[in-house]
Amino acid sequence: MALDVSSQPTLRSAPPPETGRRAPARMLLRQGGRLLGGVWLFALMVALWWLLTEHSTSPYFPPLHTILNELAKVWFFRAAQQDLVPSMEHLAIGFAVAGVIGIAGGALFWRVRVAREALTPLVYFLYVLPAPVLLPSFILLFGIGSFMKVAIIAFAALWPTLLNAIDGMRSVDPLKLETARTLGLSPNRTLWSIVLPAASPQIAAGLRNSLQVAILLMVVSEMVASTAGIGYFILNAQQSFESVDMWTGIIVLGVVGSILNLIFVIVERLVLRWYYGERALQQA
Amino acid sequence: MVLRRASAAAGVASTEPEGRRGPGEGPVLSVRDLGKDYLIGRGERRVAVQEVSFDVGRGEFVCVVGPSGAGKTTVLRCLSGLTPPSRGEVLLDGVPIARVADHVGVVFQDYSRSLFPWMSVAANIALPLRVRKVPREHQRKTVSAVLTQVGLDPDVGGRYPWQLSGGMQQRVAIARALAFEPELLFMDEPFASVDAQTRAELEDVVQEIHDRLSVTVFFVTHDIDEAVYLADRVIVLSRSPAVVRDIVNVPLPRPRNQLETKGGPEFNELRRRVFQLVAGGT
């Protein structure tokens, strides 16, 4: 039962050596060029979108400038407060719960062999089950309020972290475990000081997956049973044929998703500084 | 204390451990008829170590050499408590071992995998001290002292292991094993992954540690020169399934020197003898 590690090798070349002196203009130019090289396609596509829909009369693809105008009007700040904030709250709590239980569960599975042997098939089944399928039964159980949303977000987001934690902890380099034995570490100490840090890159990959799932369920749960939230906003706009509003919601959702991901990556790079540092040196 | 001898040649080796041994203390490590088997693939049993017996005296420096794959590492693992033997027994201070004892240190060959990359050098070294509930201030001092002992600047403590060169990393690994003052230090081909120049430096580091701290050292290597240079006695293992082919006494005076000791006639004679034993077939 191999798992998605989503190992994204650092494709950026190793960081340029610190010279301590002011970087020559040439290097700055090169950095600027690299930035431009990465961005031009993106800018081009946005420009294309703008131009292609300039005079559009299609109900499905209104002009981009109209959308952006509407976005400014609607989302700052009324809709943001009404819809975005509650969505984000549900997401935050659900994701946090899933992360904590996932990691703790992984530790439990590592420590207690019987738990691992007995529960793994069940965990696997629930991991493979597409979480939206449980939405109707969650609605029946918990109604359509905040609790239900947090519950299903947490439930769905749990499995990627849990399984990656289990797998990551199971595949810790045995030499590290032996070294821990020679240094006199107890099993609990080994778990805390060695196994968890060693597995943290894979746990991070699991958390990244969990974030995606959490965002997905946040939107889906609002689309199916809600009176507020960004998912509700988008679907409602679509069903009322307010396509401009719908598009603003889509753009906001896209931007929010990217920002959340960006935050995650930044935090991950910070916490796993040692890991990325080591890899950068290995590839240099 | 009957010890096994494969060679009948008189005066070749004394199997009695020389070196310091207090009255009534006995050898620090006693190995009796040690054997170890492995299962490979589909239930096939491979005998790595057939039968090995010897003693290691307190404060001795014992090296183990043998052909590739002879089972030297296996013997070390059984002696240190990492792996339970299939046959025979290992007595540490007269007591059968059940695990890696608290006063035993181990240095592995693959330092890059053994050092913990998420901890700084100082944190790595301090880990066994934390486990033993040493107060923070004392930890700091010990880390500094032991880094100096292995020839590193105490400032290195703030760096991460993977930022250091191979030789420096192995010094850190040695420092970590020394931090809690083990009486017995096991080293499994520690310098095999290091270049020749650094290897010479590290050999002297270990030598000095042994001489200064009176640590008993059990050192596995495939490098015969290294074995003779470092050891009080050299245990030669046969090819797998391994038995003790012979034990060669190395009465060279200490402290030893890379240039002078290795240049002398006694060294060459011993080296030749050990080489013959290793290369001489079963």
Place this chain on the structure above:
Amino acid sequence: MATLTRLRRRVPGEVHRPPDTPSRPHRRLGGLGVKVLGLVCAVLVWELLGVAGALPADSFPTLPETARAIGTELGGSAGWRSIGQTLAGWALGYGIGSACAIAVGIAIGLNRFAFRSSISVIEFMKTIPVVAILPIAVLEFGGTLKMEYTLVAFGVFWPLTIQVVYGVRSMDPVVRDTAKALGVRGARRFGLIVLPSAAPFIATGLRVAAAVALVLTIIAELIGGAAGLGRDILVAEDSGTSALPIVYALIVITGGVGIVLTTAMTQIERRALRWHERFRPLERELA
């Protein structure tokens, strides 16, 4: 040099073993038996709770009811038709999405300029929750199969493309240099060196994409109204409490589909990458 104090602490007789080593006196509690036991226990707990009335009867069907409902679903043609519809949407979306992703990914991976230009765009698109596109797709295509596989393909494409790009670019430098030294170039290099090096990445990406595709398929049915298991669940839930066992039956069936698909993908991956990591002689210690 500072004298180091004695830090010895002997704990006679206590055996510290890392949690993974089997304790020697009793035989390992392992293998298939415990796994089955675990599943059986979970199911039993469900049944017991239901009987004891701990679970609200209008939200949780009992075990026999659910079992019967599963039987009904799988017994009739309607159930299988739904499964077929779901699988069709899944297969089409997955197929189209992964084919495009592999083609585009390889193209981008091989060309440094293309890589540098497009990577930020693709990474950005990957972070957009695909479900945001659902309303657009519904507007365009309605609650149809086309909507379903469009959504799925879109969702599968971005992450898989990235995975393929990374795979193509992450060739072991030693392998690359060896190929150069042996004079292997062009199409042969691509087929014999680049593709096999990228294969593990691509395989992992495909396996994950299969799961993602299934989730999106269900979403397209649940919310978008396309025909299939997802829509059946919604319909059943709307029909009220009497249809509750059907809801759960469908959940189990969907889970089953998920297991079948994942297992199939894993098996295919294992078979195709047989040369890769699986050939290692196993040495196990005898206690």
